[in-house]
Each structure stands twice: as structure tokens, then as C-alpha cells.
Amino acid sequence: MSPPELSRSWFVRTLDSAAFAQAFAQTALAAVFAEHLVERTAGRVTYNAVIAGLCILGAAMLVVRRRELSLVRVAPTTLVLFLGWALASVAWTTDEGGTIAGWLSAGSIAFLAVVIGNTRDTLQTVRALADVFRVLLITSLVLELLSGVFFDMPFAFLGIEGDIASLGPIQGAFGTRNALGFIAVLALITFYIEWRTVSVRPGLSLFSAALAALLAALSDSPTVLVLAVATAAATAVLTLVRRVRRSARTTVQLALGSVVMVGAFLGYLLRERIIRWIGAGTDFSIRTELWSQTAAYIRFEPVQGWGWFGAWSRGDFPFIAINRALNDRHGSALNAYVDVVLQLGWVGLLLFIAFAGLALGRAWLVATERRSILYAWTPLILVTLLVDSLFESFTLHGYGWLMLVLCALRAGQSRSWRERIPDSPRLPPVEHGGAGDPPTGTHRIAR
Numbered sequence: 001m002s003p004p005e006l007s008r009s010w011f012v013r014t015l016d017s018a019a020f021a022q023a024f025a026q027t028a029l030a031a032v033f034a035e036h037l038v039e040r041t042a043g044r045v046t047y048n049a050v051i052a053g054l055c056i057l058g059a060a061m062l063v064v065r066r067r068e069l070s071l072v073r074v075a076p077t078t079l080v081l082f083l084g085w086a087l088a089s090v091a092w093t094t095d096e097g098g099t100i101a102g103w104l105s106a107g108s109i110a111f112l113a114v115v116i117g118n119t120r121d122t123l124q125t126v127r128a129l130a131d132v133f134r135v136l137l138i139t140s141l142v143l144e145l146l147s148g149v150f151f152d153m154p155f156a157f158l159g160i161e162g163d164i165a166s167l168g169p170i171q172g173a174f175g176t177r178n179a180l181g182f183i184a185v186l187a188l189i190t191f192y193i194e195w196r197t198v199s200v201r202p203g204l205s206l207f208s209a210a211l212a213a214l215l216a217a218l219s220d221s222p223t224v225l226v227l228a229v230a231t232a233a234a235t236a237v238l239t240l241v242r243r244v245r246r247s248a249r250t251t252v253q254l255a256l257g258s259v260v261m262v263g264a265f266l267g268y269l270l271r272e273r274i275i276r277w278i279g280a281g282t283d284f285s286i287r288t289e290l291w292s293q294t295a296a297y298i299r300f301e302p303v304q305g306w307g308w309f310g311a312w313s314r315g316d317f318p319f320i321a322i323n324r325a326l327n328d329r330h331g332s333a334l335n336a337y338v339d340v341v342l343q344l345g346w347v348g349l350l351l352f353i354a355f356a357g358l359a360l361g362r363a364w365l366v367a368t369e370r371r372s373i374l375y376a377w378t379p380l381i382l383v384t385l386l387v388d389s390l391f392e393s394f395t396l397h398g399y400g401w402l403m404l405v406l407c408a409l410r411a412g413q414s415r416s417w418r419e420r421i422p423d424s425p426r427l428p429p430v431e432h433g434g435a436g437d438p439p440t441g442t443h444r445i446a447r
Contacts, residue, residue, distance in 0.1 A: 015057075015064045021119040024061065025128040028054050028112045033136055033183070033399045036175040040158050055108050058115035065119070075114050076412045078355035079405060083107060085348055086308035093307025095316045102310040105397060110405045117409035122374055123197060125406065130194045130208065133187035137211050140172025140180065144218075169220035181221030182388055186381060186403065187212040189231060193377040222284075223391045230387040231380060238376055241368045249368060287334045287391065293322050294333050298341050305345035310397040318342070336389035336396050356386055356395075359408035366411065378407045 014020050031038070031050050038047045062069065086103050093099040116125060147155045148164035155162065159175040169177040188209060195205035216224050237256050244252050297306070297318040312319040312331050323330055333339040340349045363378040385395050385404050394400030 012064055015061050021061065022124065022128065024054070024057060025116045025120050025125065026131060028058070028116060029128055029132045029402075030135070032109060032112065032402050033132055034173065035398050036179070037139075037158070037173045040175075051108050051112070055111055058112060061115060061119060069118060073413065074118060075110075076355065076359070076408050078351065078358055079110065079408060082348070082351040082355050083110065085344060085351055089305065089307045089344060089348075092301075092304055094318075095307065095309075095313065098309055098313045098316050099307045102308050102313075106308075106310055106401060109398065109402050113402050113405035114409060117406055117413070122377065122410055123199065125410070126190055126193050126197070126374070126377055127199055130187075130190050130200075133183070133190060133212070134208055136173055137184070137187060137208075137215055140170075140174070140215060141211065143173060144170045164218060167220075168218040170215070170218045172215060172219075177219040178221045178223055178392055179394070181216050181219035181224035182227065182384075182392065182394060183399070184212045184216035184219065185224060185227045185231060185384055188216070189377065189380045189384065193374060196373045223388060226391070227384055227388055231384055234380055234383040235376070238364070238367055238379065242371075246369075253368070289326060290322070290328075290330060290334055291338055293325050294338055294342055297322065298338075301345060302341075303345045303347060305341065305343045305348055308343050308348075311393075332393035332396075334392055336393045339393045339396055355408060356382070356404065359404075359411045360386065363407065363411035378410050382407050382411075 031047075031054060035047060038050065062074075083103070083106065086106065090096055090099050090103075116128075120128065143155065143158065143160055144162070144164040147153065147160045147162035148166075148170075151162075152165075153162060154160060158173070159171050161169075161171065164170050170180065171177050172180040174180045174183060191205060191208040191212060194200055195202070195209070216228075237260075241249055241252055241256070306318055309316065309319075312333075314320060314323060314329060314331070319330075333342060337349060337352075340352045344351075360379060360382045363375075363382055367375040367379050381403060385400060385407070388400075389395045392400075395404050
């Protein structure tokens with residue numbers, strides 16, 4: 001088939017259409033966030049097949065749009081370095097097959113984020129996420145009501161204990177209360193930006209926010225309060241900086257940064273009191289024992305780690321040894337930073353911090369310089385991800401990893417050394433900032 005005939009084919013036109021890009025984004029986001037639901041109902045093989053199929057479609061979309069893309073702008077350099085080091089760990093891992101499987105899982109999710117980030121702009125991404133969150137949160141509430149009220153029995157195959165009648169804790173469609181609370185906080189941020197950009201009717205925004213807040217409260221997750229405080233503080237600081245005149249922003253940012261560092265230091269000194277206040281003593285003691293046991297194995301391989309697995313393979317060393325010592329069945333180190341050091345050593349941790357830190361810095365600067373509230377979504381989501389990483393390892397696999405890569409890509413497209421490369425195409429078009437920002441209400445047309 002000649003190139004002109006190919007360009008006129010219905011398949012290529014479909015792959016190149018905005019409607020297909022929208023459908024792909026919603027489907028990919030729904031598939032990744034519904035991982036637990038799909039795996040427990042249809043099996044792991046089905047979930048892997050869905051992700052593989054989406055990756056094939058995503059690759060075809062990028063090929064069709066290749067003239068609109070620039071290779072150096074497709075993905076952040078730090079992401080490539082981190083994934084490269086994870087792949088290199090095959091050379092010293094305790095299980096080559098497990099490491100390759102873990103790397104393929106992380107690479108495929110990252111690739112889906114890259115496709116979404118290069119075919120959808122920020123508002124379109126927010127809208128797609130909001131739609132997915134609404135469906136999954138409603139599904140979670142329905143499942144909890146069926147389990148705890150109508151049938152009055154746990155749905156063990158979904159990990160639902162049926163405690164909604166006693167006001168929680170509930171797990172919803174995500175397997176654990178901490179996962180439900182984490183996703184509910186992400187949803188609240190997304191619904192807030194959706195409301196501020198007048199993307200949907202106010203009634204739908206109010207319902208969505210109330211639903212997310214209800215499920216966050218019923219999850220009874222001790223991390224939800226920490227995430228809520230961190231997100232509220234970040235929102236307040238970002239609002240303050242955005243209102244300060246441009247010439248004084250650097251001074252204000254430095255002052256606020258100093259306050260944050262002092263606050264973090266005081267929080268560490270008063271951690272036991274804070275833990276008792278939020279009622280997380282049991283959860284924290286479990287984490288403390290796990291981190292102490294994990295540290296013992298980090299000392300054996302401090303530089304390169306034991307090999308990349310992502311979520312723990314409970315049958316492989318050193319994970320099986322850690323769980324046996326604790327007489328437990330942990331699927332992670334319950335701390336993303338500790339998990340990275342265990343699996344990829346201090347080199348991996350430095351690459352991970354560079355990846356996530358640069359993303360947060362770029363997103364924060366863009367949000368303070370540009371008028372539209374839309375730009376606040378990326379740094380607020382990143383703050384939530386990085387704070388939650390102190391208590392869970394969600395950001396290393398599945399939906400947490402997807403969100404981290406997507407936000408890093410979004411931040412890199414708005415502010416990066418790549419901006420200095422002349423005459424290089426890029427897609428999607430980045431929303432213009434500064435005085436040229438459109439009024440908030442005009443975001444309604446981007447769908």
C-alpha cells in the first residue's frame with residue numbers, strides 16, 4: 001500500500017483522531033486504576049493482556065502522529081535513566097525472570113503515560129481522570145453497600161470486609177483501605193481543578209467531591225489525614241505565591257521553603273506525638289519493624305540493590321527472608337524510597353529523586369508563573385504522590401507509577417531545557433501561560 005493510500009485509510013484516520021485519543025486515555029486510565037478489580041475477577045493474565053493491547057494501540061498512535069512529535073520531548077530524560085538502571089539490574093538480580101517481568105510492568109505503564117501525555121493536554125487529562133475516578137468511586141460505594149448492607153457478608157475475593165455499616169474501614173474496589181484513601185485524595189484534587197475550570201456542571205462537581213470525601217473518611221486510613229494536610233498546605237502556599245507580585249516571588253518561595261524545612265524537622269522530632277494524635281500507632285509500629293528489617297538487607301547491597309521487581313515477589317530473596325523474619329506477607333516496603341534503595345541501591349534512589357524532584361520543581365514554577373488554575377493540578381498531584389511515598393510504595397507500580405510519570409511528562413512539556421530546541425514540533429500543544437492565559441471558563445471547550 002502506498003503512503004497516500006495509507007494516509008487515507010480509515011484505520012489511520014481513526015488513530016489520528018481526537019475522539020480516539022480521548023477514548024484511549026480514558027480506557028488506559030480505567031484499566032490501570034482498576035487493576036485490583038480486573039485481576040480479582042478475570043485474572044492476572046487478562047490484566048496483562050489488556051495492558052499489552054493498549055501499548056500496541058498506543059505505539060500505533062505515536063507512529064501515526066510521528067511528524068508532530070520530537071524524540072527528545074517524548075519522555076523525560078530522568079525517566080529513561082531510571083528505567084535504564086532498573087533494566088541493568090538484571091545483571092545482578094536474584095531472579096532474572098522476575099526482574100524482567102517487573103521491568104516490563106513498569107515500562108508498559110510508563111509507556112501508556114507517555115502516550116497519554118503526548119496526545120492529550122492537561123485539561124483533557126484532568127477530564128479523563130475525573131470521569132474514571134467517578135466511575136470507580138461509585139463502583140466502590142456500590143460494592144461496599146452490597147457487601148455490608150444488602151448481603152451483610154464480606155466479598156473476600158475482592159478484599160472487601162463489609163464494614164460500611166459500622167462506618168469503616170472500607171476498601172472499595174482497590175483492595176486496601178490505604179489504596180482507597182490515596183485514590184480518593186487524588187480524586188478530590190482532580191475534581192477541584194475540574195470545578196475551577198468550569199469543565200462540568202457545578203452539581204456534578206459537588207457530587208463528585210462529596211463522594212470522594214465520604215469514601216476517604218470511611219476508609220479510615222491514617223495516611224488520608226496526612227495527605228489531606230499536606231495537600232491543603234501545598235494549595236495554600238501555591239495560592240499565596242501566585243498572588244504575590246512577580247518581582248517578590250523568589251524571596252517568598254525561599255522563605256516558604258525554609259518554613260517547610262523547619263516544619264519537617266519539627267514533625268520528625270514530634271513524630272511520636274503526631275502518630276498518637278492521628279491514631280496510627282499500630283500502623284507505624286508495623287512500618288518501623290519492616291523498615292528496620294529491610295535496612296539489614298540494604299547494608300549487603302547498598303549501591304546497586306538486589307534487583308528491580310516493583311511490587312515484591314514474595315517467593316524471591318530478600319523479600320521472602322524479610323517476610324519470614326516478620327512472620328508477615330508484605331507486598332512492599334511500605335515506603336517507596338526504602339523500596340528503591342532495597343531494589344536499586346543508592347544509585348537508583350538518586351535517579352528516582354532526580355526524576356520526581358525535577359518534576360515537582362518544574363510543575364511548581366509553572367503553576368506560580370501562569371495564571372490559569374489548571375496548572376496547579378500537576379504540582380498538587382505530585383505533592384500527594386511524594387508524601388504518600390513515605391508510607392506506601394504505590395508510586396513504584398500501577399496507578400501511582402502511572403500518575404508520577406504522567407505528571408513528570410506534563411511538567412517537562414511546560415518547563416524544560418527542551419524549550420530551547422528551535423523549530424521542533426510538539427504535541428499536544430501546551431496551554432499558554434502568563435498574561436496570555438485564557439479566562440478560566442474558556443477551558444470548557446477542551447474535551
